[in-house]
Amino acid sequence: MLHEVDVADSPLLMFHRADALAATLKGLDVRIVLSTSWVSVYGQESATGVLPAELRAMIVGATYQAANSDLCAWLPLSRYQQIMAYVQSRQIVNWIAIDDDVQG
DSSP: OOOSSOTTTOGGGTTTTHHHHHHHHTTSOOOEEEOOTHHHHHOHHHHHTTSOHHHHTTEEEEGGGGGTTOHHHHTTSOHHHHHHHHHHHTTOOSOOOOOSOTTO
16 A cells, blocks of 8 residues: 555545655566556546656556446456456466555
């Protein structure tokens, strides 16, 4: 989790821990797929603009891309179900999830 508060209430705090994540991932072969509620609020491009350049360079997509244009069916899914749909649709074998939703 890269922020502690509801970013809809405090958008300036969105990803205030991103520098720590960037430092942790520095030098690793990592690709990031976004799975976070703020994408639906701010849009992927706007929201990623607050990330350090090192993290932005690692972003390869967002889990909602597995929705196949059916967002009405997608949104009620749990975060876990959304992540698994993305992983399975792209046949990803090695992955970990860092989630901003305490309920997953």
